[in-house]
Amino acid sequence: MTVLIVGGSGFLGAELIRQAAGAGYRTAATYATRPGRTHEEVAWHALDLRSPAGVEAVVSRVAPRVVINASSGGADWAATAEGPVRLAMATAGSGCRLIHVSSDAVFSGADVRYDESRRPDPITPYGAAKAAAETGVLLVRPDAVVARTSLIIGDGRSVHERAVRELAAGSRSGALFTDDIRCPVHVTDLASALLELARGDMCGVHHLGGSDALSRYELGTLIARREGIDASRLPAGLRTESAFPGPLDVRLDSRATQDKLRTVLRGGRQFLAPEV
Ligand SMILES: NC(=O)c1ccc[n+]([C@@H]2O[C@H](COP(=O)([O-])OP(=O)(O)OC[C@H]3O[C@@H](n4cnc5c(N)ncnc54)[C@H](OP(=O)(O)O)[C@@H]3O)[C@@H](O)[C@H]2O)c1
CATH class of the missing domain: 3.40.50.720 (NAD(P)-binding Rossmann-like Domain)
Structure with a gap:
């Protein structure tokens, strides 16, 4: 095929x-x-x-x-x-x-x-x-x-993970919104x-979508913790107060599709949990 x-x-x-x-x-x-x-x-x-x-x-x-x-x-x-x-x-x-x-x-x-x-x-x-x-x-x-x-997340290679590293390092300006919610x-x-x-x-x-609804800030802190970055370095902000228009809270409900699939669409809290 x-x-x-x-x-x-x-x-x-x-x-x-x-x-x-x-x-x-x-x-x-x-x-x-x-x-x-x-x-x-x-x-x-x-x-x-x-x-x-x-x-x-x-x-x-x-x-x-x-x-x-x-x-x-x-x-x-x-x-x-x-x-x-x-x-x-x-x-x-x-x-x-x-x-x-x-x-x-x-x-x-x-x-x-x-x-x-x-x-x-x-x-x-x-x-x-x-x-x-x-x-x-x-x-x-x-x-x-x-x-x-x-939001598509990988093992460090997505644009979203790169943004978290750059924000924590101070090489990028901006903030991770606490009122912008998705199901990564x-x-x-x-x-x-x-x-x-x-x-x-x-x-x-x-x-x-993944099974957890997370704000960009929560997602950023999970990524930071997995990568050993001090999450307190991440700037938080409100999208409603920013110059970025667009949807705020969009939660894809994927349960009907998940019920038909063998592949499990993990939530961000699970796939970004620190390895033990
Ligand atoms: N990333 C996310 O968080 C996210 C969230 C929701 C939905 N999606 C959707 O998921 C899909 C994959 O996203 P991604 O983040 O993997 O995308 P991506 O990394 O930005 O890759 C985009 C791909 O599209 C190609 N492309 C760009 N312009 C094109 C054109 N005019 N004709 C044909 N191909 C073109 C690019 O080729 P070159 O590399 O050669 O330029 C590249 O292969 C997209 O449909 C996107 O809308 C993504």
């Missing part, structure tokens, strides 16, 4: 490659600027999702049985909203599984807890682009999976759940 990881050079993409290749799948992956550095055997393809011809060319060259779109084009509408729909169109009729990774940014936070039945109500350009992609992908490919996730997930759990969904036959929207 050939698995194509779109956005394979990204943080989640690298872990998807590691697990897909480790499971013995032929693995192809795309990058926008430069191939990722992986130990696994991967066929790399340059791909900008903004290019319809490029999307069709890569899909027909790789002829995948599974496509997992782990790309992120930020708030760029052509990349984040339109690109995934192009990918859905290019794979339509091929019989391949399509797993589209989305975000809790599709929600405003007005209602705090969001299960899979809730309709997106984005309040940022990025959230709007992700919400539009979800709608377009499922219109073109009703058999696709839209997998919404939250570990990248290995997330990649495993995405590959499990790819092997199965579920379709539609699924939530893949």
